[in-house]
Amino acid sequence: DAGITQSPRHKVTETGTPVTLRCHQTENHRYMYWYRQDPGHGLRLIHYSYGVKDTDKGEVSDGYSVSRSKTEDFLLTLESATSSQTSVYFCATTHREGGNEQFFGPGTRLTVL
Amino acid sequence: GESVGLHLPTLSVQEGDNSIINCAYSNSASDYFIWYKQESGKGPQFIIDIRSNMDKRQGQRVTVLLNKTVKHLSLQIAATQPGDSAVYFCAFTRGNTPLVFGKGTRLSVIA
Numbered sequence: 138d139a140g141i142t143q144s145p146r147h148k149v150t151e152t153g154t155p156v157t158l159r160c161h162q163t164e165n166h167r168y169m170y171w172y173r174q175d176p177g178h179g180l181r182l183i184h185y186s187y188g189v190k191d192t193d194k195g196e197v198s199d200g201y202s203v204s205r206s207k208t209e210d211f212l213l214t215l216e217s218a219t220s221s222q223t224s225v226y227f228c229a230t231t232h233r234e235g236g237n238e239q240f241f242g243p244g245t246r247l248t249v250l
Numbered sequence: 251g252e253s254v255g256l257h258l259p260t261l262s263v264q265e266g267d268n269s270i271i272n273c274a275y276s277n278s279a280s281d282y283f284i285w286y287k288q289e290s291g292k293g294p295q296f297i298i299d300i301r302s303n304m305d306k307r308q309g310q311r312v313t314v315l316l317n318k319t320v321k322h323l324s325l326q327i328a329a330t331q332p333g334d335s336a337v338y339f340c341a342f343t344r345g346n347t348p349l350v351f352g353k354g355t356r357l358s359v360i361a
Contacts, residue, residue, distance in 0.1 A: 141293075170348065177258075179339060179353040180294070195348065227293050238284065239349060241293030 140164055141242035143228050149248045156215040158245050160228030168231045169211040170195075170239065171203060173224040180227065186211055218249045258337060260356040269327040271355050273340030278321060280342040284349065285314060285325045288337045297325070297338075327357075335359045 140163030150156050160169060170185040172195075182195030184203040192203050200222060204212045215222055228242040263269045275283070281302040286294035300307045300314045300323075307314050313326040323340050337356050341349040 172351075177353065180341075180351040182348055185348055229293075237282075238296045238299060241286075241295070243293050244291075 141228060141230055141240055143226075143242040143245050145245060146243065147246045149250065150218050151250050152219055153217050156218050156247065156249075158213045158226055158228075158247070160211045160213070160230075160242055162209050162211075162228075162230045164230060164232070164240070165208060166230035166232045166240075167208070168233070169205065170229040170231075171201070171211065171213045172227045172229065173197065173222075174227060174244075175224050183213065183226075215247075218247075220249050223247060223249045258354050258356045260358055262358045262360055263330045265330060265332060265359055265361050267330055269325075269330045269334070269357055271325045271327075271338050271357065273323040273325075273352050273355075275321050275323060275340070275342045275350075275352075277342070277344060277350075278318070279344045280321075281344055283314070283316060283323050283340065283342045285312075285323075286339045286341065286351075287334075288339065288354070290336075294339060330357075330359050332359045332361055 142161045144159045168187055171183040172180040174180050181197045183197055183201050184195055186192045186205040202214045226245045229239040231237050231239045284299040285297040287297050288294045298309045298312050298314050300316050311328045315324045337354045339354045340352040343349045
């Protein structure tokens with residue numbers, strides 16, 4: 138397995154509270170991604186990063202922000218969590234974008250009450 | 251584990267039989283395709299990939315077939331084992347754009 142960890146692994150929070158999920162990699166991969174996974178939707182891209190301080194929006198970016206101050210860390214923030222953001226969140230990395238394998242972390246289950 | 255596949259199409263296969271999982275893609279310009287396996291409670295794991303200049307690629311017990319004419323991708327698993335039970339996702343991309351994932355198929359192996 139690629140050295141990708143996510144924290145926390147499980148979180149329950151209340152509507153309106155801020156939440157930050159962390160992805161940490163030890164592979165020195167340039168590209169990092171945040172996905173959410175929901176029944177019937179598969180994996181949907183939230184945001185991705187193509188280098189330190191370089192990020193871009195994905196398919197479902199509304200309500201989420203990201204930051205990447207170091208190669209190894211990619212943070213996903215829900216500024217004000219809503220129940221529709223209850224999901225399983227996966228981080229992924231790759232050393233090269235596009236035609237190249239992505240490695241996934243173990244996931245974070247987030248429940249917003 | 252996470253219940254991420256409640257409404258997925260399901261393929262049930264007898265142990266020892268071959269499995270074929272299918273995927274259709276919409277963008278005819280897609281040039282890279284990949285299959286992932288996701289077990290309950292875990293992140294997706296790479297199985298095999300193929301580029302658009304190929305029609306077939308084989309790995310250990312797995313074969314990916316690409317039919318660009320009808321924009322169809324398939325994953326064949328030989329001699330299916332109980333450990334193959336999982337959700338399988340196809341993904342595709344064009345150039346340097348991020349991967350787009352299909353919705354997945356659940357493979358259930360009957361012992």
